[in-house]
Amino acid sequence: MRVKLKFWVAGVALAISGLLLAKLIAPLxxxxxxxxxxxxxxxxxxAMAGLGVILAGLRKS
Amino acid sequence: xxxxxxxxxxGFYTLFTAEPxxxxxxxxxxxxxxxxxxxxxxxxxxxLIMIPMGIAMIAVNAGTMFIRAGQAGNLFVDPLIADSNTLxxxxxxxxLQPIFNFTLSNGLIPCLIFMGIGAITDIDFMIAxxxxxxxxxxxxxxGTIFTFPIALAWGFNPGxxxxxxxxxxxxxxxxxxxxxxxxxxxxxxxxxxxYVYLALVxxxxxxxxxxxxxxxxxxxxxxxxxxxxxxxxEKLIFVVLATAVLCILFPxxxxxxxxxxxxxxxxxxxxxxHFEFLSGPLLYGSTFFLGFVLGAxxxxxxxxxxxxxxxxxxxxxALLLSGLGGLAGGMIAYKVSKGKINPLIGIAGVSxxxxxxxVAQSCAFKANKRAMILPFAMGVNVAGVITTxxxxxxxxxSIPMISQWLAGG
Numbered sequence: 001m002r003v004k005l006k007f008w009v010a011g012v013a014l015a016i017s018g019l020l021l022a023k024l025i026a027p028l029x030x031x032x033x034x035x036x037x038x039x040x041x042x043x044x045x046x047a048m049a050g051l052g053v054i055l056a057g058l059r060k061s
Numbered sequence: 062x063x064x065x066x067x068x069x070x071x072g073f074y075t076l077f078t079a080e081p082x083x084x085x086x087x088x089x090x091x092x093x094x095x096x097x098x099x100x101x102x103x104x105x106x107x108x109l110i111m112i113p114m115g116i117a118m119i120a121v122n123a124g125t126m127f128i129r130a131g132q133a134g135n136l137f138v139d140p141l142i143a144d145s146n147t148l149x150x151x152x153x154x155x156x157l158q159p160i161f162n163f164t165l166s167n168g169l170i171p172c173l174i175f176m177g178i179g180a181i182t183d184i185d186f187m188i189a190x191x192x193x194x195x196x197x198x199x200x201x202x203x204g205t206i207f208t209f210p211i212a213l214a215w216g217f218n219p220g221x222x223x224x225x226x227x228x229x230x231x232x233x234x235x236x237x238x239x240x241x242x243x244x245x246x247x248x249x250x251x252x253x254x255x256y257v258y259l260a261l262v263x264x265x266x267x268x269x270x271x272x273x274x275x276x277x278x279x280x281x282x283x284x285x286x287x288x289x290x291x292x293x294x295e296k297l298i299f300v301v302l303a304t305a306v307l308c309i310l311f312p313x314x315x316x317x318x319x320x321x322x323x324x325x326x327x328x329x330x331x332x333x334x335h336f337e338f339l340s341g342p343l344l345y346g347s348t349f350f351l352g353f354v355l356g357a358x359x360x361x362x363x364x365x366x367x368x369x370x371x372x373x374x375x376x377x378x379a380l381l382l383s384g385l386g387g388l389a390g391g392m393i394a395y396k397v398s399k400g401k402i403n404p405l406i407g408i409a410g411v412s413x414x415x416x417x418x419x420v421a422q423s424c425a426f427k428a429n430k431r432a433m434i435l436p437f438a439m440g441v442n443v444a445g446v447i448t449t450x451x452x453x454x455x456x457x458x459s460i461p462m463i464s465q466w467l468a469g470g
Contacts, residue, residue, distance in 0.1 A: 012302070015302070015306050018310075019306060019309055019310065022310055023309060023310070033462050033465050033466040037459060037462050037463070037466065040458075041455070041459075043310075044451070044455060047306050047310055048195075048451065051299075051302070051303055051306060052192055054302065055188055055191035055195075055299070056191050058188045058295055059188050059189070059291075
């Protein structure tokens with residue numbers, strides 16, 4: 001159960017970090033479009049990795 | 062009364078009054094419709110789409126008549142109406158106009174189909190190998206990613222390029238939704254091309270597998286005991302979280318994510334009546350009307366649009382690249398796992414649910430009668446739906462940024 005909890009906590013933390021990066025940090029760079037795009041994509045990848053970690057945790061059921 | 066006898070047979074007579082290219086295309090489309098119906102009934106192509114589409118193609122191209130002032134038209138649907146008064150009139154005349162305007166051109170049908178797909182989706186298979194499934198699905202997005210720069214280089218604007226690139230995801234509702242959002246002007250040709258090609262997945266991908274993967278490897282068996290039984294509550298919590306995260310990231314694609322995950326939630330929440338409705342009448346009813354309306358849109362005028370041949374080539378390139386990417390990903394997974402993963406499940410990353418998973422299973426079965434890979438292929442298939450939706454969301458969200466970037470901002 002504790003192992004699963006670790007996956008949930010890590011996954012949710014990663015997903016929230018990704019969201020913050022894509023939705024809060026990326027718009028700060030609107031004058032540098034390339035940077036904005038890169039930060040947005042990095043945020044998306046991080047959020048997806050978070051969902052992947054949660055899925056991996058579900059496997060431990 | 063002095064009515065020329067040939068004007069009584071307007072479907073035939075209009076063949077002689079139109080330009081030769083239009084008449085020849087009409088005849089070709091009637092024949093193509095018949096071929097679709099035949100292949101659909103023989104299960105060579107996807108019958109659920111091809112049979113209604115083929116019949117509508119025959120009817121709309123045969124049933125052309127003089128509407129007003131010697132102008133040829135039909136009583137099916139006119140997709141290019143911009144004037145609201147004319148639209149109100151046509152809604153009372155063209156029998157498929159209400160379905161086109163109130164379900165297709167506003168993105169409702171793709172969402173209804175996605176609800177049905179969500180309801181028939183079992184995420185347990187994806188949970189069996191989450192990272193492998195997601196990685197293979199990403200590999201199978203090769204076409205959706207690399208067709209975009211090719212289309213840009215060929216003169217399409219970023220929205221149009223993204224819409225045609227999404228054909229590589231082999232997910233019809235997604236193509237419709239992306240085109241509606243990013244390239245309304247190309248909605249009809251892109252949607253028609255996408256669905257025609259999706260039906261061809263059944264016919265073409267097995268050849269790709271046969272020619273690229275050694276037969277011995279095609280028959281690789283996989284361990285079915287590795288599929289876990291996951292608590293339904295945990296799955297529901299995951300669905301809630303995934304819906305929230307994806308909708309926050311891609312608000313433009315939120316209707317698609319909401320539709321897909323509400324289907325999954327209803328299945329996992331054991332709502333039997335809702336499940337039966339979504340996975341039966343709603344899914345099949347929407348698919349039927351979509352096929353029928355798309356067939357009615359496939360007129361000579363649509364085909365003779367100058368950009369169609371480019372879209373035909375790009376759609377083909379997108380699907381081929383995705384298939385190749387999926388198989389390459391599958392081969393890498395096979396090597397990394399030291400032969401424990403059948404590489405054919407990679408092609409199921411092309412998210413044509415469940416066609417590509419069935420293609421993978423059928424090819425594996427032909428090579429080895431004991432090779433049961435369908436559950437794993439379905440896992441990759443589901444991951445493919447999610448990754449294609451993410452790529453579509455990424456395009457819809459970032460196209461303004463990309464346009465600015467291309468303009469040198």
